[in-house]
Amino acid sequence: MFDWIQNIADWFVYDVLNLNKGEHLAEALNFFIYDTTKILILLFIIIFLMGIVNSYFPIDKVKNYLSRNKLYGLEYLMASLFGVVTPFCSCSSVPLFIGFVRGGIPLGVTFAFLITSPLVNEVAIGLFVGLFGIKTTIIYVVSGILLGTVSGIILQKLKLEPYLTPWVKEVLANAQRKQEAFIAEKQTLKQRLPVIWSEVLKILKSIIPYVILGIAIGGLMHGYIPEGFFEKYMDKDNLFAVPIATILAIPMYANASGILPVVQVLVAKGIPLGTAIAFMMGVIGLSLPEAMLLKKVMTLKLIAIFFGVVTLCIIISGYLFNIIL
Amino acid sequence: MTKVIKVLGTGCTKCKKMASIVQDVVTENNIDATVEKVEDIMEIMKFNVMLVPVLVIDDVVTIKGRVPTKNEVLALLN
Numbered sequence: 173m174f175d176w177i178q179n180i181a182d183w184f185v186y187d188v189l190n191l192n193k194g195e196h197l198a199e200a201l202n203f204f205i206y207d208t209t210k211i212l213i214l215l216f217i218i219i220f221l222m223g224i225v226n227s228y229f230p231i232d233k234v235k236n237y238l239s240r241n242k243l244y245g246l247e248y249l250m251a252s253l254f255g256v257v258t259p260f261c262s263c264s265s266v267p268l269f270i271g272f273v274r275g276g277i278p279l280g281v282t283f284a285f286l287i288t289s290p291l292v293n294e295v296a297i298g299l300f301v302g303l304f305g306i307k308t309t310i311i312y313v314v315s316g317i318l319l320g321t322v323s324g325i326i327l328q329k330l331k332l333e334p335y336l337t338p339w340v341k342e343v344l345a346n347a348q349r350k351q352e353a354f355i356a357e358k359q360t361l362k363q364r365l366p367v368i369w370s371e372v373l374k375i376l377k378s379i380i381p382y383v384i385l386g387i388a389i390g391g392l393m394h395g396y397i398p399e400g401f402f403e404k405y406m407d408k409d410n411l412f413a414v415p416i417a418t419i420l421a422i423p424m425y426a427n428a429s430g431i432l433p434v435v436q437v438l439v440a441k442g443i444p445l446g447t448a449i450a451f452m453m454g455v456i457g458l459s460l461p462e463a464m465l466l467k468k469v470m471t472l473k474l475i476a477i478f479f480g481v482v483t484l485c486i487i488i489s490g491y492l493f494n495i496i497l
Numbered sequence: 498m499t500k501v502i503k504v505l506g507t508g509c510t511k512c513k514k515m516a517s518i519v520q521d522v523v524t525e526n527n528i529d530a531t532v533e534k535v536e537d538i539m540e541i542m543k544f545n546v547m548l549v550p551v552l553v554i555d556d557v558v559t560i561k562g563r564v565p566t567k568n569e570v571l572a573l574l575n
Contacts, residue, residue: 231547231548231562232547235547260548260562261509261511262509263506263507263508263509263511263512263549264507264547264548264549264562266507266538267507267538267541267542267546267547267548267549268547268548270538270542270547271542271545271546271547272547274542339539343542367563370566371563374564465507468538
């Protein structure tokens with residue numbers, strides 16, 4: 173499917189720049205051009221498709237749906253699924269949280285949404301397809317959705333309402349499952365496209381530098397780290413590898429698009445995929461700045477429990493993948 | 498009549514961008530309007546929105562959750 177990109181990379185490196193096949197620099201450059209082009213194309217396609225889906229699932233519709241329907245346990249899964257198609261920037265997490273609570277949506281269901289939405293987003297999916305292939309992407313997406321669902325159910329069982337900040341408790345007390353007037357925009361796809369298009373370009377523009385830097389660093393590492401280098405330290409049998417990888421990942425949030433290409437090289441050099449997936453989930457799904465934003469609605473204790481449960485679920489899925497894959 | 502424009506946002510990059518775009522449009526086109534930034538979360542929640550930034554013109558929510566272009570803002574103000 174991507175042969176033509178390889179041809180372009182070959183042509184550019186061997187014909188235009190006149191470098192010799194087999195030379196270190198030539199091979200590294202070839203790899204870099206091929207990888208960057210392929211990943212940017214995939215990112216573009218996936219961000220665009222998700223933009224279209226998102227345009228038909230505005231957040232108010234999602235909230236109304238979850239607020240109106242009794243789903244007998246399935247609401248956690250639904251919230252998690254909605255999280256996939258409804259991305260939001262971390263600065264919206266507080267208004268989202270309040271909006272859900274106000275709509276009478278249980279805390280655990282709200283958490284399921286808040287966990288999956290950043291964890292399984294269009295940029296992560298695009299990068300996964302480009303770097304690891306379809307199979308690993310599906311594993312990542314499905315496990316991300318299940319992780320949000322399970323964490324949501326656990327958090328609901330813990331009865332955490334007392335740990336909300338006082339003004340949110342007040343919102344909770346006045347919560348009602350009433351339908352807010354929501355007028356769906358009746359627009360054709362053609363009318364929606366300009367807005368979707370400009371969003372796609374904005375997202376791409378903001379991540380391209382990190383992606384390119386990540387691929388460049390990955391490319392350099394590729395040439396210098398010997399095959400199987402990490403197997404010595406991060407063996408599947410090393411029980412500490414998954415928790416350490418997950419905890420290391422939490423502070424690295426802003427550069428997920430730069431970190432994924434590097435992780436791909438680490439996997440190629442022998443880090444088990446389960447450990448790597450746990451690490452990436454930590455990078456993409458958990459961010460300390462977001463935690464600090466949530467202080468407006470949650471006590472520190474609640475934030476700690478929230479992060480603790482998610483971290484634990486990530487670690488468990490890391491172990492599971494190492495056993496299964 | 499002077500229009501009352503509010504930009505609701507929790508202080509993130511996108512919110513600041515929206516505020517500066519709106520301010521630019523008002524200044525460049527000599528529009529009779531006041532621009533106010535609302536950063537307090539309780540104030541923001543009064544408008545019943547879940548995604549920031551939000552553009553409110555004369556107490557009507559017009560754009561939420563994304564940064565608009567200058568032309569879009571101009572069209573809304575005219």
